[in-house]
Amino acid sequence: MVTTTDRQIEAVVEIDCDALIGVFTNFLQFDVANGGASGDTIVTYWTQVKQYLEWCRESKIDPRAATRETIKVYRWWLAERGYKPKTIAVKLTAVSRLYDAAVEYGLMGGNPAWGVKPPTESIDPAARITYLEQGEASVLLKSVAQPLGTSSESGGCLKTLRDKLLLGVMTLEGTRTVEMHRLNIGDVVRQGERVGVKVSSKRHMRVVPLTPQLAQLMEAYLTARRGAGFDAMVDSPLLINLSNFGRGERLSRRGIRQVVDKYLLATNLKYMEGRTLSAHSLRHTAGTLALRNGATLRQVQDLLGHADPRTTAIYAHVGDRWENNPALKVGIDLL
Numbered sequence: 001m002v003t004t005t006d007r008q009i010e011a012v013v014e015i016d017c018d019a020l021i022g023v024f025t026n027f028l029q030f031d032v033a034n035g036g037a038s039g040d041t042i043v044t045y046w047t048q049v050k051q052y053l054e055w056c057r058e059s060k061i062d063p064r065a066a067t068r069e070t071i072k073v074y075r076w077w078l079a080e081r082g083y084k085p086k087t088i089a090v091k092l093t094a095v096s097r098l099y100d101a102a103v104e105y106g107l108m109g110g111n112p113a114w115g116v117k118p119p120t121e122s123i124d125p126a127a128r129i130t131y132l133e134q135g136e137a138s139v140l141l142k143s144v145a146q147p148l149g150t151s152s153e154s155g156g157c158l159k160t161l162r163d164k165l166l167l168g169v170m171t172l173e174g175t176r177t178v179e180m181h182r183l184n185i186g187d188v189v190r191q192g193e194r195v196g197v198k199v200s201s202k203r204h205m206r207v208v209p210l211t212p213q214l215a216q217l218m219e220a221y222l223t224a225r226r227g228a229g230f231d232a233m234v235d236s237p238l239l240i241n242l243s244n245f246g247r248g249e250r251l252s253r254r255g256i257r258q259v260v261d262k263y264l265l266a267t268n269l270k271y272m273e274g275r276t277l278s279a280h281s282l283r284h285t286a287g288t289l290a291l292r293n294g295a296t297l298r299q300v301q302d303l304l305g306h307a308d309p310r311t312t313a314i315y316a317h318v319g320d321r322w323e324n325n326p327a328l329k330v331g332i333d334l335l
Contacts, residue, residue, distance in 0.1 A: 017053050020063055020102060024049060027101030040178065048094030063098075064108060071095065071116045079119055089118035129318050130277055131284040134292075136269055137171055143267045158228050159242045161221040163259055166239060168217060170260070170279065173208050174286030174304045175199055177279050181253045186234030188218065195219070197238075199305070206305050287315035 028042050055074060056063045074095070078088045096113035103111055132140060144164040169175050179199040187198040189207055195215035196207045210218060226232050230240060230248055237250035251259075260279040264270035270277055283304065290300045301312040 017057070017063060019107060020053070020098060023105040023107050024098050024101045027097070027104060031101070031104065032097070044090070045094045045097060048091045049098050051091065052095045052098070064102070066099075066112045068112050068114075068116060071113045075116060075118070085119045085121040092116060092118055129284045129288070129314060130275055130281045131288045131318070132171070132269065132277065132281065134289055136267075137285055137289065139267050140263055140269060141167055141171060143263055158221070158224045161217065161224050162239060162242065163263070165214070165217045165221050166256065166259060167263060167282070168214050169197070169208070169210070170282040171285050172211060172214065174283045174290075175208060176283060177253050177256050180239060180256055181251065183238040184234065185222075185232055185236045185238055187238065188222075204305065204307075206302070208303065284315070287312065288318055291316050292319050 024045075028045060032041065032045070052074065053063060055061075055077065056066070061070060071092070075088060075092065078091060083091070092113060096111060096116075099108065099111040099113050102108040141164070144160060144167060166180060170177075170180060175197075176199075182200060183197055189196040189198050193215075194209065195218055196209040197218075198205060198207050222232070225240070230236075239251040239256070241247055241249045241251050241255060257279045260282065261270060264277055287300055287304055290303065291297070295303075297309060297312055297316060300315065301309050304312065306312045
């Protein structure tokens, strides 16, 4: 039975949620990333904050009266529902940003989420890295020589060039799926004979230099694309959907993942014992193989756009763990 007190508490929570939502809306628009937050970032923050405010409502907690202990209870609640530490970290960051907004706009005197950390992750960071060996990467990229079930009459040539360019840039240059999705024609950078692409993600922009062969693929793709009659304005999407549904529109992130999976499956590289590859595995492939073939940590950090060199160092640990295993120096023959 809902009592009058319960109704009063719910009413207060609803009012306070409205106030918080108002300042958070302004905060996302004008303060996050100095007013330049991407649409994906805003959607992520809203999704996580909505979950937190819903939890407050169900728990009959006024979010403006939340304390550090309140946030700890919410953290426990998330862990009890099976969320992984990395996911909980994202959710707590969003909650902290909500209270940053409340402090920034004078709604609260302090941020109760400050200093509340996610559960300690016991997984070895390098264990999350899935990548292609150099020979496997070669097999994957060469598999795009044939359009896999398409014909020239149905745009197979253009589709093959698009897919090979997509896989090549992601596997060799380590671009993220979202970066490939956002690319426009105007993001193709030319400096003499050198060609690159200007990508934006995670609050900053960088130019990814293409290898000479990738540059040739880019020019061939753009030529075939113009020949097929597709728009070539600077703000037109670089990678376009070539299926009957949505033809000519920007290739979605899901579409990019589907393209990658199609070729991974066709080459029997998608699922292997102890390893399942994804589109993001191509980024890991680029980092791992670059370091293995002599690139410096700083060069790879710049290529992949890592803000923290410790993120890049994980790729070095992946290779070093096997190639410089101290047990190999013991020299005891087991066979």
